Structures are given as C-alpha cells and as structure tokens.
Amino acid sequence: MSLQTQPASPPSPYEGGRLTLPIQTGMDEDIRSLIARLGADAVRNSDGTELPGIVSELATRVYSTYFVGRGDNAWADAHPEEATRIFLMSDRVVATADGPLGIDLLSSWFADQVRPDTDCDVSRWWQAHDRTTGRELPATAWSVGADGRTVTVHDALAGHVYTVSFLATQIWDPTQMYNYLTNGWDEDPSRAREKPFDVRHEATWAHVRSHLSSWLDEHPEVDVVRFTTFFYHFTLVYGADAAERYVDWFGYSASVSLPALEAFEEEYGYRLSAEDFVDAGYYNSPFRVPTRAFRDWIDFQQRFVTSRVRELTEAVHARGKEAMMFLGDNWIGTEPYGEHFATTGIDAVVGSVGSGATCRMIADIPHVRYTEGRFLPYFFPDVFHPGGDPVAEANRSWLEARRAIVRSPLDRIGYGGYLSLALEHPDFIDRIEQIVSEFRSIHARSAGHRPLAPGFKVAVINSWGRLRSWMTHMVAHALWYRQTYSYLGVLEALSGLPLDVEFLSFDDVRAGAARDVKVLVCAGAEGTAFSGGAQWADPELVAAVSSFVTGGGGLIGVGAPSAHPAHGVTFQLADVLGVDREIGWGLSTRRPLPRVQEHFITQDLTDGLDDGEGTPDVVVTSPTTRVLDAADGQVRLAVNEVGRGRAVYASGLPYCAQNSRLLHRAVLWAAGQEEDFSRWAALDPRVEVAAYPDGRTTLVINNALEPVTTTVPTPQGPRTVRLEEGGHQWLTAAAQ
Incomplete structure (x- = not known):
C-alpha cells in the first residue's frame, strides 16, 4: 500500500471558497446575491464580457482574461506581414485528362479565416504533390493564378491525384471566430473580428511587452492575469460552410512563421517543408506516430515559447499579481508536461474539464502553485436556451470529473461565459450550489492528502x-x-x-x-x-x-x-x-x-x-x-x-x-x-471508494444517476451504505 500523499498545503487558494464565477456588466445586484449564495472567492470576465465597476468589492481575487496574440486590430492592420501563419493542404483533386489541372486552394477552407500567403517565396514554402505516385512536383511544374487561390498543375496525368500544400495567413483568430459565430456577434457592430499576430517578429514582440506593461498599470483591480493563452493557437480551421473542418488540440500547424522556419534550419541543420506540417492531410495529429521533424519542431517551439512566457510572467509578478495560464486556445508550445514548462514562472493553470482524463490532465500538472478546472457547461447560448438542459450536462461533467478529483484534487473550480444566461435557469444554479459544496468537502475532509x-x-x-x-x-x-x-x-x-x-x-x-x-x-x-x-x-x-x-x-x-x-x-x-x-x-x-x-x-x-x-x-x-x-x-x-x-x-x-x-x-x-x-472496491461497480492516510476517513461516491445500496470496505471493516443518485458519503471512524 502506498500513500499517494502530498505535502500538507497551506490554506490557499484561497482558503474555503475555491470557486471562480464569471461576471459581466449590468447585473450588479444579481452578482452580489449569487456570490453570497455560492461562496465564490474569485470573479472573472470572459471573451465578450467586461468586468463591472463594482468588481473590487466582490471577492478575494479578480481574474481578467488577457489575450497576448489578438485583440489589437490596429496593430494587426498596421503590420499585416507579422500575422500568424498556418500550413494547409488543398483538396485532393483527380485529373480527368492529361494536361493542365486547376486546384482551388480554398474550396474547402473558410476564406474569412485564412488566405493563401502569396507574398512569401511560394517556390520554397509551397509544395505540389502527385499523391498517386507520392512524388513532389518541381516548382516549375505548377503556378499560382492571379487570384492568389488557384494553382495550375501544368502537365497533370489522367487518373492521378494532386494536392497543393501552402502557407496561409490567419486573418481571424479561431477562438474569437468560434465565439463570434456561436453568439451571433455579427449583429453587434462593436464586435470586431480579431486578427492574430506573431511574436516571432521583434516589432510585434516589443509591442506585446509594451502593451502588457500599460495594461497592468491601467488595471490595478486585477489580482490574477489569466493569459488566454499566449502565442500560437492549436490547429482549428473551419470549412467553406463556416463549420469546424479540422480540429487538433495538440496541433502545431498554426505555429509557423518564416523567421521561425529559418531559425529552425539554422539550429537543426535541415529545412522543414510544408509537407512536414501538412503530413499528407493528417497534420501530425496525436494519433500519428510522430516523425523526427515534428518532434524537433515541438521542442524548438517549446523553448521559444516558454522563454518568452517567462518575460511576461516576470512583468506580471513585478506588479504584485499572479500569472495564470489557460490550458487551451493559444497554448501551443507551453506543454505543461514538457521539460521546459518549469522555466515559465506560471503560478497557476486553468483548463476546461470535460471528463475524468481532462481533469487529471490539469490537476497533475507540475511546477505550479495551484490548478483550476473550468467546468461545463460554458454559459453560452448553444446550451443555455429555451428548451436547453444545462443541468444534464453539469451532472455528466461533475460525475465524470469527481472520480478524478478524488484521486488528484484540483485546487479550484470555476465556470465561464455569460452569467446572465445561467441565471435564466434557476435549476442549474441549484445544481451548481450542490456541486460546489461537494467539491469543497473533498478538500476539507481530505486535509490536503490524496487517498491510499x-x-x-x-x-x-x-x-x-x-x-x-x-x-x-x-x-x-x-x-x-x-x-x-x-x-x-x-x-x-x-x-x-x-x-x-x-x-x-x-x-x-x-x-x-x-x-x-x-x-x-x-x-x-x-x-x-x-x-x-x-x-x-x-x-x-x-x-x-x-x-x-x-x-x-x-x-x-x-x-x-x-x-x-x-x-x-x-x-x-x-x-x-x-x-x-x-x-x-x-x-x-x-x-x-x-x-x-x-x-x-x-x-x-x-x-x-x-x-x-x-x-x-x-x-x-x-x-x-x-x-x-x-x-x-x-x-x-x-x-x-x-x-x-x-x-x-x-x-x-x-x-x-x-x-x-x-x-x-x-x-x-x-x-x-x-x-x-x-x-479497494465496493461490491457494486457503480460505487467507488477512497480511503485516506489517517486510517479513519473513507469517501464513498455513487457514479450512477440512481440510488445505490452496497457494501464498501473501510479500515475498520466492511460497511453497508445507501447513496442517493450521484451522491456521496464520508465515513469516519472514531479516533482510537
């Protein structure tokens, strides 16, 4: 038997509350009432919401989202050459006859999100392939049309399949685009389409540091800078129908730039090509056995990203604030389980909890003072609408995550989105109150220790x-x-x-x-x-x-x-x-x-x-x-x-x-x-048991949405318990 213990942690963060609540302007009294009811000790804004003027009165901590690589269209418009790039591949096109074959690069990609980069040296950074033979075509065998999106293969062979792998400029940030489309922000003229920019360019990097410094001066009310996130977005590209086409939460295809590619070649002694990222259309998904080139690129970008993250966290710490990283959006290159993450100086990581595995992914992260899980559902209209059932999603999210929390507790939990939408579902607020109470009890009763x-x-x-x-x-x-x-x-x-x-x-x-x-x-x-x-x-x-x-x-x-x-x-x-x-x-x-x-x-x-x-x-x-x-x-x-x-x-x-x-x-x-x-196990498989190192405390959880009566082991011997649907019980023996 091993004691999966952790050192007795100090009474933080942040003592008993352990809850972060999203808030917004225009609902001050509702916010005060809900904070008192739920015992929230931190508040935050979300993408599309602002912190109200009363924020400093509300909680122990104030979080504010901070976007490093987007949200400043004036800079992006003035420096279009410093926008982030991505490698993409055209559709596979079959030649029906010998001779010229036209390929529309954007026939299946969202033209509002990406645009072929014809300003680069296309003969060097683009590639055309005969996928039937697996052969790359020489640059002289194809050409780009005046429209910038059509490539002609001059001497295609009938029955052969051709593709073009090309560098594209990202003209709309993927997460902001998702939020924009999901919430119908096109009807609000104040909602600009945010353009991403790349800190590999020294001018942009200097601007990013300067902007953060000014922002910190202008927001003394903020205690925790919630970086959402840093520089490079995971691969999220929409199709021509404005729906998600390719999503890889681990994807590095959107972390490219010409300065980075050239620096890589100088350091590693070999040149990367579009194909190294496009990967015949698989884009190096995590299901692919990684190539040497892809492994090298991940390590190369990790070292760059973590070194620059360190500069930002040092600026935050110099103002007496905490630096929190959101494990999502522009997280590429941070790799919390990578060998370079410890150098970032990040105080905390927050991530979205969709299952037990994602909960452990966050809770087990080393080299941070605390971790926080953002629970589902997100307060957006895709769930919070008339006829929607956010309670069902909350139950699923909690019951799957609770198993993992018992084994490796998150330090805090929270929610995100529009609080006004959540308040339209009072049954959901009732359920959240129960979940938060149960989460706190796990921390209080386990005394900071993991179970045996x-x-x-x-x-x-x-x-x-x-x-x-x-x-x-x-x-x-x-x-x-x-x-x-x-x-x-x-x-x-x-x-x-x-x-x-x-x-x-x-x-x-x-x-x-x-x-x-x-x-x-x-x-x-x-x-x-x-x-x-x-x-x-x-x-x-x-x-x-x-x-x-x-x-x-x-x-x-x-x-x-x-x-x-x-x-x-x-x-x-x-x-x-x-x-x-x-x-x-x-x-x-x-x-x-x-x-x-x-x-x-x-x-x-x-x-x-x-x-x-x-x-x-x-x-x-x-x-x-x-x-x-x-x-x-x-x-x-x-x-x-x-x-x-x-x-x-x-x-x-x-x-x-x-x-x-x-x-x-x-x-x-x-x-x-x-x-x-x-x-180690209850008689009924739907029930799980955690025994703690003190030899007296046992937690029993019911993972089923129906009552269960079963026999469970305790240090003092088997006991029969009855658990309500999704319920839990603490069994404590008297001290000897």
Missing part, C-alpha cells in the same frame, strides 16, 4: 510518454470516439481508480525506465501513436516489454497493442498476450474455437464485455491462453501467464462503470495482487 493506493506503479506506454499525460481526444468530431475507444476508455477509467499512474514513451521503455513499474498498459487502434504502429518493428522494444513480463511484470493490452504485421504475427507481443489478430494471411491455419472460462477479472461482468467497436478477428495463439469473453468465435477478453508474469488482453474498453471495474481487477491480477481487491 496499492504500492506499485501502473505505466501507460505510447509514442508520446509524459509529454501527453492524460491527453487523449480533445477534438470536436464524433469520429474520435469510435476510433479511440481502446485508449480513451482506459485513461478515463484509470483517472478515477485507486492506482498510481504514470506515462512512459517507447523510448523510455527501451532505456529501462519501467524498472520501478509493476504493470504496463498499451492501448489504442492499430497504427496509432498510442498502440505504437511501426515502433514495434524494433526488436529492442519487443524484447524489453517481453522481458519485463517474463521477469514478473504485468501487461494489459487493449485494442491493437503492438500491432505491426511482421515475423509471422500482427501483434508483436502476441507471444506474451497469448492472442493475435488475424488479418487474412493465416486463414489456412485452423484455429481452436475460444472456450470461455470463469476468472477473477470477470466476476463483476453481468452481460459479457462491452468492447464498443472492438477489434475484430482476434484469435488464440498459445495453449496457456485462457479466454474470458468471446463472440462469434472471436476473442474479446483473455489472459495469459508467461514466465513469472501475467498479461491481459481486451478487444476494446469504452468507459463505463462495469469496464472501469474490469480494468481495476485486470491491473491487480496482472500485478499478482488480486487477493487485495476487496480492500
């Missing part, structure tokens, strides 16, 4: 390692959910389980960093950065993980772990896992039909494994494999013992209470500690 966990580490291994701790699926499309069941579901479950979790890269595993770990987890769809893809072509990696297991370690594989067809298997860890995926090459080999057995891991399954989209055609490869769940002759859940170690395989694991329980059992079984399971 078994005395071993669980390491999630992937291509990114610590850099992407708890970072999974921050995209706006439904497709991610089907494609990332294997990874997202595992992380969501782990975020609230009584386990000590860390993240390792495959490079870490090769170097032996898993020595102090008991269980490795490899989960993800085939070919992705999370399952590893071509990384598993390296025999050193395969041998390192295999030796880890045979030497007594545990392995849990979900989805397509180590999938890379070679050497007679699809899963390169098939001999450890005891299963493999049949991709059609071995159909002439007769496979035994899986015979399902009972097992410790499946004792809480009621109707079989819910593997979501699952991974098809998984077959048994070892006589020692035990199949725990199967359907249509295909393995969905299995275990194997090899050497002194144990392995578990699941074809998919979308998050739900039952699957979270199954993963908890799987981890303890893989670690050889299944006999201790009853010390």
